[in-house]
Amino acid sequence: MRIRPATPADTDAVFVLLDAAVAWLVDIGREDQWGTRPWSEIPSAAERVASRIAAGQLYLAVSEGEGGELLGMIAYEPEPPAYIAGLPVEHHLRRKENVFLFSVAAASAQLNQFITMITAPSGVADTGAHLFHLATGTVDRIEDGCTPGCRYASDLLLLGDVAPPVTGRDLAAENARAYRQQDTD
Numbered sequence: 001m002r003i004r005p006a007t008p009a010d011t012d013a014v015f016v017l018l019d020a021a022v023a024w025l026v027d028i029g030r031e032d033q034w035g036t037r038p039w040s041e042i043p044s045a046a047e048r049v050a051s052r053i054a055a056g057q058l059y060l061a062v063s064e065g066e067g068g069e070l071l072g073m074i075a076y077e078p079e080p081p082a083y084i085a086g087l088p089v090e091h092h093l094r095r096k097e098n099v100f101l102f103s104v105a106a107a108s109a110q111l112n113q114f115i116t117m118i119t120a121p122s123g124v125a126d127t128g129a130h131l132f133h134l135a136t137g138t139v140d141r142i143e144d145g146c147t148p149g150c151r152y153a154s155d156l157l158l159l160g161d162v163a164p165p166v167t168g169r170d171l172a173a174e175n176a177r178a179y180r181q182q183d184t185d
Helices: 008-027 045-054 099-119 171-184
Strands: 002-005 059-062 072-074 129-133 139-142
Touching: 008 045, 008 059, 008 072, 059 099, 072 099, 129 171
Parallel strands: none
Antiparallel strands: 002 059, 059 072, 129 139
């Protein structure tokens, strides 16, 4: 398997992957994630995909060999999440302290999980939950799963910016939201 940047010639293949993801999310009852309409039917999606390809933000996993079979896609998000992007430039939460190192670790963990899902070593595509240790560079496989009511169970899968809070209240973030809300009123 190799990972390569997507090109404009890959646009149809990208839509096949996105449409399959929408269908899968609908099948598992997650219509709230990406809706129920295939991306290929959304007029603005073609422009969005084209701009992401032109910006070098989409990568494709393909099998080895001539004209390698498309296995999956990785999207790179260069912008901060909505809850950070909306803060004033001088806000202390935008200083990005320790963010680069954490982002690299998170991205490599996601890439490792993605490659495992695509290549299915020993025929196992879902190897379960992993705990990545940044300081030591080690990985623990978590085999006991969540206890009933665990916040990290399947209700957090693919939620992005709308995930329920799992770490408690963040007063600085709440104050930042209140500050922004005053500006819009």
